[in-house]
Amino acid sequence: MGQTITKLTLGLLVVLLTACAWFLWKGQSQPAASQVSERYRVTDSAGRQVEIPRRPERVIVLNASSLELFYAVGGTVVGRPSTEALPQAVKEAVAAVPAVGSTPNPNLEQIVTLKPDLILGVNMPFHHNLIPVLDQAGIPILLQSLENYQHVIDTLQFYGDLAGKPEQAAAVIGKIQSRYQSIIDKNKNRPAPKVVVIWGSPESFHMATSRSFTGDLVKRLGAVNLGDQGDDGQSHMGYVPLSMEYIAKQNPDKILLITHSPDDKVSDKFSNELAGHPAWRGLKAVATNQVHRLPYKLFAVNPGTQVDEAMSILAGHLYPEVAE
Incomplete structure (x- = not known):
């Protein structure tokens, strides 16, 4: 009788252990699978x-x-x-x-x-x-x-969630924002230069407004973007057609040039059509050697996590007296 009870007890114990193991396995494997498929x-x-x-x-x-x-x-x-x-x-x-x-x-x-x-x-x-x-x-x-600085920050956070690594995303964002704030603080409350950002392609030239990525950074740095004032009601656009007559009238302090491609086609077009224009030579920015070609890899495409580097370069052109 005692042996029978012992056998029953052992049998029940085995069943219970097996059931527990099954539930533990299910409890561990199912959430991971459902989280992936959610x-x-x-x-x-x-x-x-x-x-x-x-x-x-x-x-x-x-x-x-x-x-x-x-x-x-x-x-x-x-x-x-x-x-x-x-x-x-x-x-x-x-x-x-x-x-x-x-x-x-x-x-x-x-x-x-x-x-x-x-x-x-x-x-x-x-x-x-x-x-x-x-x-x-x-x-x-x-x-x-990815039209502006905030889009980069928001997208990094979103991608961190997609990749299941929000902490890594937060670290990347923190580093960018720290550098961003340092650049903003160093250059705030300074006289605002008048700037035109020219986007050049083999076909045409346009002015970047504050709806473009570079235009947004220029605005954040406190400069006056002439592209915003010369858009003829097209302020919702990132780029508007370049008017040499408008540029001559506004007489910018700085001219920033972005080329659509890294080859020499746009440079040749720039030399022939802009630099050769009679009004060009009379511009303040030209006379003071304040025409700057921006690096292709940081400005022809969205610079992504290198946005702080792009801002530093812009700040150096806009406020060279306080540039790092």
Whole structure:
């Protein structure tokens, strides 16, 4: 009788231990799986409500700025854009990742083949055109705009959440904001120079308004952006057509030149069309040698986490007497 009770007790104990082990295993494995598969809705820069994974595992990024920001907070990708506009560290990190075409011309067939669970694109027509096919394939794409300093900060925080590394994102943001505040404090309450930011491409020249990335930084540094005053009611635009007559009338203290490409085509156009214009030679900025060409990798594209470096360069041109 005693042996029978002992056997029953042992049998019940084994069953209980087995059940406990099963529940413990289930309790440990299920939340991780459900967290990865959990989806939620976000609004992108195009105003679209998009359902995305909370922790995407196969991300494709279609532009250099977003790729640099995503890697800065510890994210990884399965597809990337064909571009040279990346910091060296990011170039090396993504060297083995398949390229899916240039930002304006992504390879849709290759993108679908990589089976992404999230695509990070830009709010431009060439990425809007991808939506119908991607919707049919069940692949979400976020169309984003990085138009100013605050967008960079907000995007870093968002990417940190996507990558599951909010602490790393907070550290990156803290470093940028500390440097930003130092530059602002050093240059505040100074006489505001009149500035024109010229965006040059092989086809045309435009003035950057405060709705552009560089224009936003110029405004934050306290300068007067002549592009905002010469936009003829187009203040919602990032760039407006350049008028040499308007520039001559306003007579800027500083001229900042951004070229659309790193080659010499824009430089030749600048020399022939702007520098050769009769009104150009009479400008105060020209006479005082205050025409500055801004670095391509920091200003032709969004500088991402290097935004503090871009601000430092701008501050040096706007306020050389207090530049670091």
